[in-house]
Amino acid sequence: MRVAVNKEKCLRSGQCMYMHPKIFDEGPDGFPVVLAEDVPVELKAEAEDAADICPSSAITLVEE
Numbered sequence: 350m351r352v353a354v355n356k357e358k359c360l361r362s363g364q365c366m367y368m369h370p371k372i373f374d375e376g377p378d379g380f381p382v383v384l385a386e387d388v389p390v391e392l393k394a395e396a397e398d399a400a401d402i403c404p405s406s407a408i409t410l411v412e413e
């Protein structure tokens with residue numbers, strides 16, 4: 350599974366970084382940086398939760 354953040358949709362609300370710091374960190378511009386673009390299986394549920402809680406649907410998950 351791959352995870353990506355659409356900066357045009359992102360509101361920089363921070364939920365993804367706060368709730369799932371193994372996958373997202375805060376970049377210098379306040380947007381999340383994806384730490385685990387290629388999500389390991391043990392973080393799959395966290396990535397799915399991040400996509401669910403994002404208030405602007407800016408997080409995309411792609412199954413490979």
Ligand code: SF4
Pocket residue numbers: 354358359360361362363364365366381402403404405406407408
């Ligand atoms: S939860 Fe969504 S809107 Fe908030 S910082 Fe993360 S990607 Fe951006």
